[in-house]
Amino acid sequence: MSKVIIMTDSNSGITQTQAKKMGVVVLPMPFYINEEMFYEDIDLSQEQFYEKLQAGGDIKTSMPLVGDVTDKWDELLKEYDEVVYIPMSSGLSSSCETAYMLSQDYDGKVEVVNNQRISVTMRQSVIDAKNLAEAGKSAKEIKDILEAAKFDSSIYIMVDTLTYLKKGGRITPAAAALGTLLKLKLVLQIQGEKLDAFAKARTVKQAKNIMIEAMKSDFEKRFDSADGRNINLEMAYTHDLEAALAFKEEVQAAFPENEIVLNPLSLSVSCHIGPGALAIACSKKIDIK
Template sequence: MKIAVTTDSGSGISQQEAKELGITVIPMPFSIDEKTYFEDVNITEDAFYEALKPSATIHTSQPELYTIEEIWQGLLKEYDAIVHIPLTSGLSSTCQSAIMLASDIDEERIQIVDNRKVSFSQKISVLQALKLIDEGKTASEIKELLETNRDDNTIYIGLETLDFLKAGGRLTPAVAAIGSIMKIKPVLTIVEGGHLDTFTRARTKKGIKREIIKALKRDAIEKFNDPEGKDCYFGVAYAGNREEGEVLQMRLLKHFLTVWIILLLLSH
């Protein structure tokens, strides 16, 4: 079978990298002061973070269904099937919308993978899908294999500010205010079901890195039985400050064999 792979920009895969991989990345839309932008299409990373000032009104949304349909219909003229790997259904309605759209078009030829991935883990799923295509797997087999391994990852997210969690409705204003006063920097994780939850807290950026490394070392031993991470992928996604990402990458390399670093435009 000739199989196409599509995903969204929540994977951190740039449009340029998508071309190199031979896949399609559907950009996630968002608005800043009522002007609509699309990740990695009509706004640069620097411009995005420059716009994140306290007075800015920012809203995120999912791609329009007609945009996805147009992309898929075009691909189905050339390919036998499509494997679509969206942002986890626990954080966005994008996945459920894709499932509904696929059933309207052709649910046999369009396989939606809901394996609860986001960011670097979503990107790894895309790379795994490409490998499975090379191995001769069908689209439905790829979906089944990727979903069977939906819990084979852990994600930890360190935040320097609570402002955007408050703006997005994930924190009440009172909790956000208390956190800001006490200078608390939360470390979040993706829990079972693909939802975002608080893992621990720190008071400094160094403390955030320390807590993330500690958690990854424990997971490598207890969850994956792989203390040195020989059979694991470790990735650092950064938001607006590559230097901080590289610092964490270098610290992780002291504990694990290989650590990748990727750009992720974190509007969601």
């Protein structure tokens, strides 16, 4: 049986400390802030990131450096037979495609998973991959299982401010100005490849209800699991844990059969939507056997 190690990047939201406890490897994502490069969770904490974001810093996301990726693979292959690498969704970054091209030089020892995940759903994929490896699956088998389930997930995100969507060019200045004037709360969705608009709400309460009802619909119609027993339910937030914990109580009341895992939203998403965002996410459970 091959000795398989699971590797991901910090878009999964898994910290370096958590990775050590989980027995996986996390490649820190690079960010350029006012032209200076930082690595997530290495020399850029969540607090530092939001301080710089709210101070108006020029923040740009970046792909992992090619050398950082291949050097880590080379290091891991000295101890392990195979590497399963789970980067962020190919629909949100070209880093997945680049990693796949690099993996072609490794004679099947590195398998790059393109299962269209980001943040908390990506985190779940890492957990699933780890469990599959422990069950004796090869790197290729793990890749195939995760990719077969790539559309079995949903994320709904309530954006508290339109400032950062405007700054990133994802909405027009006019739309942002009108939305701000009307105090609209935009609800975004990620189902598969891209981040798209889902709904507009006049209040935070209405936005929360929209997300909960959308998730209930997904449970029943997309995943054929109205009671949620076959679903991993997750939540995420940006820079406001108190609001996230309060929302968690509402979500738990709506889904009493599900254990909810709450984590900060990964910084690569946060820089485009800003602080104060709340998210519900889910992924269909994978049969490890």
